[in-house]
Amino acid sequence: MLAKRIIPCLDVKDGAVVKGINFEGLREVGDPVEMGAWYGAQGADELVYLDISASREGRSTFTGLVRRISERIDIPFTVGGGISSLADAARLLDAGADKITVNTAAVLRPELISEIAAAYGSQFVVAAIDARFVPEDGFWRVTTHGGKTPTDRELFSWAREVQERGAGEILFTSMNHDGTRNGYAVAEYAALSERLSIPVIASGGAGSIGHIVEVLSAGKADAALAASIFHFGEISIPALKQSLREAGIAVRL
Template identity: 50%
Template sequence: MLTKRIIPCLDVDMGKVVKGINFVDLQDVGDPVKIAQHYDKQGADEIVFLDITATHEKRKTIVNLVEKTAEKVFIPLTVGGGISSLDDFKNILRAGADKISVNSSAVKNPGLIYEAADKFGSQCVVVAVDAKKRKNKKGWDVFVEGGRENTGMDAVEWIKKAESLGAGEVLLTSMDADGTEGGYDIELTRAVCSAVNIPVIASGGCGSLKDFYRVFNETGADAALAASLFHYGELTVCDVKQYLKDRDVPVRM
C-alpha cells in the first residue's frame, strides 16, 4: 500500500513565508530556506513552495530563492506561482524544483498542461486548484489570481480535464476552509478523489491531528498539506506521522 504523504506548505510573499485566513490578512512567519530545512529534518515527505502574489503582480517566481531552498532540502520540492510558460518550467526545474504547480496560467491556457507534461513528464506537472463552494451549495467554483477572481468553472470538471491533458497530481485547496483550522473540506476532497485517478493533495483548514486522520480515512487523498499548524509549532511532522501510524494509516517514518 502506498504511504500517505505529509507536506508542509510555504506560502511566500516578497521573500518571506506568510500565512493568512481565507486567503487574506497575511502574517509574516519567517525565512523560507530555514523553514524548509526545519521541515526536512522533521521528516516531511515533500515541501510545497508557493509564490502567492507572483501571478497577481504579473512577475515570475523568485528563482534564486528556489535555488537556495533546493540546495538545503533533500526531499521533493514543488514550486508554484507566476509560472506561465515552458521556459518558466525549465528555469524552475533547473533551479532545483522536482515538480511545478500551475494554477491561473493553466486555467487561462490549458494547453500548457499538455505541453509541459509532454516535454518534462506528467510526474512534474501539478495542477493547483483553489475551490470555493457555490452560494447555492451545488458544487464548487474555481478561483484564480490568488483567490481574487471567480472563473465560474466547476472545480471537479476542471480537474478531470486537467487530468486528461496530462497533469500528474492535483493540489486541491478549499478556500472556505483555508487558514481556519476547522478541518479539511471532506466533501470537496472526496468529490475530487472520486472523479480522478491521479494523486490528490488535500489543502486548507487543518487544525488538529484528527483532521489528518479524517482526510485520509474518509477520502481518497494521497497527501495532506498544512501550514499554520507547523509554522506556529502547534504540531511537528513527527507528531502527525506517529499519530497516523498508531491508527494504521500507512506513513513513511
C-alpha cells in the same frame, strides 16, 4: 505500502517566508532554506514553496532561492506562484525544482498543462485548483487569483480535464475551508480521489491532527498540505505521524 504524505507549505515573498515562525533550533527565522531543512529533519515528506511576490524582482529572487533549496534539501519539493509559461517552468526545472504548480494561468489557458507535461513529464506538473461552493450556484466553482476571481468552471470537470491534459497530481484547496481551521472538505476529496487516477493533495482547513487523519482516511486524499498549524508549532510532524500510524494509516516515520 505507499505512504500518505505530509506537506508543509511555505509562502515566500521577496525571498523570505511570509508567516513568521520561531522554532527552537531554527537558526534564521524566515529563511525558506533553513525552514525547509528543519521541516525535512522533522519528517516532512515533501515541501511546497509558493512565491507570492508581486514584482519582477521578487520573482527573480525566487528562482535563485529555488536553486539554494535544491542544493540543501534532500526530499522532493514543489514550487509555484505565477507560473504562466513553458519558459517559467523550464527556469524552475533548471533551478532544481522537482515539481511545479500551475493555477490561474492554466485556467486561463489549459494548453499550458499539456505543454509542460509534454516537455518535462506529468510527474513535474501539479494542477492547483482553488474552488468555492456557493449554495446559490449549486456547484463547486473554480476561482483564480487566490480565490478572488470566480470562473465558469466546475471543480470536478476541471479536475478531469487537467488529468487528461497530463497533470500528474491535483492540489485542491477549498476556499470555503481555507483559513477556518475547522477541517478539510472531506467529501469532495473522497469524490475527487474516486473519480481520478492521479494523486490528490488536500489543502485548506487543517486545525488539528484529527482533521488530517480524517482527510487521509475518509477523504481518501494521498497527501495533506498545511501551513499555519505547522508554522505556529501547534502540530509537530513527529506527533502527527505517530497519530496517523496509530489510526492505521501508512506513513514514513
